[in-house]
Amino acid sequence: MPDRTPVQLGEYESAPLEPGQLTPRDVDRLHALQARGCLTLTRERTGWRLKADATVGILVLDRIRLVIEPKFAIPGEQLMSWLAYALGTPVPTTARRWATGPAGYADLVAAALLEQCEQLLREGLRRDYVRRQRLEPVLRGRLDVAAQATRRYGQLDQLHVRTFDREADIWDNRVLGSALKAALSLTASSDLARDLHGIVGAFPDAPTPAAALRALDRTHYTRLNGRYHAAHTWARLLLRGGGVTDLLTDHGTTADGLLLAMPALWEAVVRRLATEAGALHGGRAVPSSGAAGITVRGDLGNPSAFRPDLLLSLPGCDTAQRTLLPVDAKYKRYDRHSVSAADIHQLLTYSAGYTLADAPRAVIVHPQPGGHAHRVLQVGSPRGRLGTIHVLGVDTHAPPEHATAWIGSALR
Template structure:
């Protein structure tokens, strides 16, 4: 492996790079990532200026190894807990602090995959019946009469047979073999690399990473393979380079790295937090698409829609009625700054579209390192109350499982 300059940045931090540090291929890959909001690359007087947006992880370029560390919202020692919470998978026992290795996040995810794969090996890999066609000296399975007649011309020293045997070479295991190979290429810790190398041969692999991802996208879990769900979650994260189906938007531009878009992660966290908080009070998530979407028509181009990150249906004091509460995730420094006018307009639109006129409430949930915070915005006009926006700051230094009960207490107070 060629020597690479290591560049460490926090979220929304920037650093200069010389023209000679980026190859044309690097520039193309960085531009592709810039187009999808992962980072910003701009020309500078003496070269380039690279700025990391709301992204953490590792990016391996030809001459530079970029390590983007969590700085803004979720501290490194808690990142895996919040990521596991968003993914709905157990927190890895082997998860360590971000600062224990030069790659941080990449090594942590690789270690999480390794832990799950070792567990599956101890329990025994799942096997299923697989059809095979082979040339054998004795009859096994069923004789392929057509192949025997057309290829062997009546000779019986070798037999074309069709077998149907139980094997471990099935998609459940192949995707893990492909993910272990990807993890081995990213891991830098010597102990982790050794353990990955020792286990990768125990799993079959898919022909290509793209084939493994297609298999994961078609995954259906039953009681036979439910124990594979956590391992497949970490495998999907590695194979997509940080993108997770239904969690992060993946456009295929990973540039040999493992990048996690923090705003998308926070949206997934908020959806689960608010859903669990609402369930404590009999609430249910509602769809905000289709007929229930807020739609803009008549403008140039296609129709557009307004969709909150979560729409909760909550019971009112009279049990016969329910109220809709729009909830939106904001990965912004609202612990230090006031709510922007654009976000206020957005939440007021949600209130008008979904909340009852006598309770035009909506909720913003943002990360708040160092303790839960709640403040209330009241928006009034000459004709009366336009809306109430409850701003909830979630303590990201605590465990995520501790937050739904506090959110529930705030919502009960806000809707009373």
């Protein structure tokens, strides 16, 4: 890998770049990322200015190696714990401080994949029956009569046979081989690169990363391959460059990198936190789309919809009838600023559409480093109360599991 100039900044921070640090191909890549809301690249009189948005990770360009560290909500030493929690995978031993090297987050994810792959090798890779067409000196499996007659013209020194043997060259293992190769292109740690080199040969790989991703999207987990779930989760993260299904909305970039959209991560965290907190009190998550959605019809174009990040069905206080509670994740500094008018309008719409008319309420969950916080907004009018909005600040300095009980008490 050629030497690249390291450029480090935090989310929402900016850094100047000299004109020669970006090639035309780099500019095209960065503009593509800008269109997806990952960062902002502007031309200045003395060069370029690169500003990170709510995105963290690593981006390997032709002449620079850009590392965007988490600054706002989730500290670096906790990022892997919260990411593993959002993905529903075991917390890897790589959940350590961010600033462990020039690659930061990329090295941590690569090490998490390595840890899972080493465990699979110790347990033995899964094997399954694979159909092959071979040319063998002796008869194995079933003779391919048509191939023998048309290709060997009756000669019997080599036999065209069809075999059906148990092999490790299956998609469960191929996607891991492709992900290990992708990890090698990102890591900056010589020790980690050596360990990855030592294990990559034990896994078959897919023809292309795109083929590996398609296989991951088709994978269903059973008792036979359930132990592959955690390894596949980290593999998907590496192969998509950060675009995890059900976690992020983008689908990777043309540049080598591993980018993570923090708002999407926070939404995944809140969905799991609120679902587990609601379950402590007999609640459950219910769909908020389709017939249960809030729709707008009659405007230009297709009908639009209002959809909270999570809709909880909770047991009623005095009756057997269950009540609905909309919960929305906001990756904003609501520990320092008041809730915006747009968010208040949005939550009032949710409460009017889903909750009881005599007790309209909704919940905002935002990150708050350093301690939990709970405040209640009362929205009124000359005709009476319009709704109640609970604003919950979750302590992101603590492990995510600690927030479940606290949110449960606030929802109660």
